[in-house]
Amino acid sequence: MAHVMPDLFKIDVKGHAVTHARTEMVARGKVVTTDEPPERGGTDLFATPLETMLSSFLGCTNVIGNYVAGLLKIKLRGMDLKVCGHFDTRGVFGKAEIGTPFPVIELTVILDTDASDEQIAELQRITGEKCPVGVLLRRAGCEIQESWVRK
Known part of the structure; x- marks a missing residue:
């Protein structure tokens, strides 16, 4: 049975500044912690917010x-993903006004599938249209350079 999602629902996350560099957040009872590396005053125990x-x-x-693969009847046996964000620090440090802190984000998706190149291209296109995080990044001005390939 498919899970039915409401048209609109709230996602609540609460946070607490443990130090100036470490933040603990709670979402649905699950703790998410971010930190900074030592050169920025953190302990480097957790991933940074970015x-x-x-x-x-x-x-x-x-x-x-x-x-989307399910909608397109594409069988995926696995998926490996990699992202590289090109972070323009000039805006944070007041060196320049910039349009977006991440002018380029490289996304690589390696699929374990027998899907054709055309099916993979359609999977990529529709996923890009539907992924809420990707939609936010694109609308914020990030250029997403994508590579979706078969394993």
């Missing part, structure tokens, strides 16, 4: 990609 944001893009691409 790494977590990019990780969310991968997680969302996985979930929505598998959902």
